[in-house]
């Protein structure tokens with residue numbers, strides 16, 4: 001049986017980033033990818049003059065890891081910003097309402113923005129504005145309070161804290177428990193901003209990004225900046241106002257998102273091209289993993305080999321049965337990391353067939369808007385330059401997630417009809433589409449629900465007993481590409497150091 005220093009499982013951006021770091025440091029590895037292409041969810045198609053991202057379409061600038069990797073790979077000059085105006089809209093009463101410029105997730109930082117916030121009623125705006133006087137949560141520690149002990153074993157930390165979970169709607173008994181209390185996005189928003197801002201901002205924007213349930217997703221896991229703002233400043237609005245000037249400078253110029261003229265797949269493609277071809281095994285998934293080190297692996301075609309270290313960069317549902325071969329509890333913890341599925345329908349129309357001016361990046365649909373089935377839509381040709389011929393517009397609509405868990409059971413025709421129907425009604429579209437593409441994303445959106453951080457801390461404790469096994473990927477720590485790059489590179493670095501010290 002052959003033996004490798006490190007086996008990387010999964011060729012998405014997490015696995016590729018780990019492999020890149022191993023290669024840079026001269027550590028021999030193999031990367032095993034089930035499908036015949038690398039990049040995982042990052043996938044771009046060129047179809048009939050249109051550039052279509054099937055999954056993610058942007059890198060965020062606030063988290064530097066992905067942009068830094070692009071620069072290291074020589075792609076810095078090819079990064080492009082979104083087109084202005086970068087206005088995002090929210091549907092209310094069947095109409096599109098723009099979010100005030102300079103607001104953060106629709107939260108105004110100034111009185112002018114608050115007054116101009118036509119999405120919310122006067123009552124909703126007043127309640128939102130009163131956030132500056134809302135009492136600090138009894139669980140939020142005062143500045144200067146002692147940080148809770150970081151009990152995560154070395155290297156794989158979340159950089160976060162151990163949290164007690166609080167189920168949606170419930171409160172943990174007692175007072176001190178709240179010290180590390182986890183809270184849903186919905187509970188946090190209702191407490192600080194009131195019910196209307198929860199329905200029309202938090203639900204479609206913050207939970208919507210994750211195709212999740214606002215009453216279940218953890219604010220601490222996904223938007224720690226909100227929790228930190230309350231803890232340090234006693235008010236999210238006051239905290240965001242303090243940083244508004246700096247944000248306005250950078251964001252006003254180019255906005256917070258970047259991509260490439262030929263779509264986001266440029267990043268994993270370039271990354272893969274830096275790696276030795278013989279180490280990249282496509283079309284051969286990992287079927288079994290047993291305890292080590294050295295860990296014994298078996299691939300779908302029956303090949304067996306051992307690895308001193310394993311970097312598992314798979315979705316949680318794919319990781320669970322494999323790591324269960326090392327530690328059953330670890331497998332169960334991975335299995336408990338849930339996800340949702342979505343469908344994306346991409347449609348192109350002649351510009352003249354769309355009544356709406358599409359001056360912005362797209363819109364989100366709150367779940368309290370019963371007349372619509374889609375959760376959001378991106379106006380791709382308004383958001384990015386060069387994605388469609390000049391006389392056409394390119395749109396993509398999202399359907400499913402926690403709001404409609406059975407969406408992928410619908411036929412292709414039904415999914416396209418639903419998205420097309422909603423877009424037609426909202427944007428005033430006439431005639432037949434020039435292009436139709438449908439992308440199904442089963443179990444693609446990890447749900448970092450209340451209790452997720454505590455579960456990941458438990459995973460890290462179990463991993464301390466399995467030397468050389470690393471678990472990374474969107475399901476566990478950060479969901480976005482930047483987080484995946486950072487975690488992948490960190491795991492690659494750690495594995496390379498361990499391999500060097502063992503040599």
Ligand SMILES: Cc1cc2nc3c(=O)[nH]c(=O)nc-3n(C[C@H](O)[C@H](O)[C@H](O)COP(=O)(O)OP(=O)(O)OC[C@H]3O[C@@H](n4cnc5c(N)ncnc54)[C@H](O)[C@@H]3O)c2cc1C
Nearest residue numbers: 010012013014034040041056057058285286473474480481
């Ligand atoms: C629709 C959508 C839009 C998104 N938009 C954005 C965005 O704009 N910006 C952003 O930052 N993030 C976005 N995200 C999130 C981001 O795309 C993901 O977090 C990231 O791409 C996940 O990378 P990964 O490598 O962890 O996982 P994946 O990309 O899922 O890669 C895992 C790989 O493992 C392989 N695999 C599975 N089982 C096995 C096995 N047994 N053996 C070997 N290989 C296996 C899979 O084939 C896959 O290639 C979006 C996600 C979705 C679904």
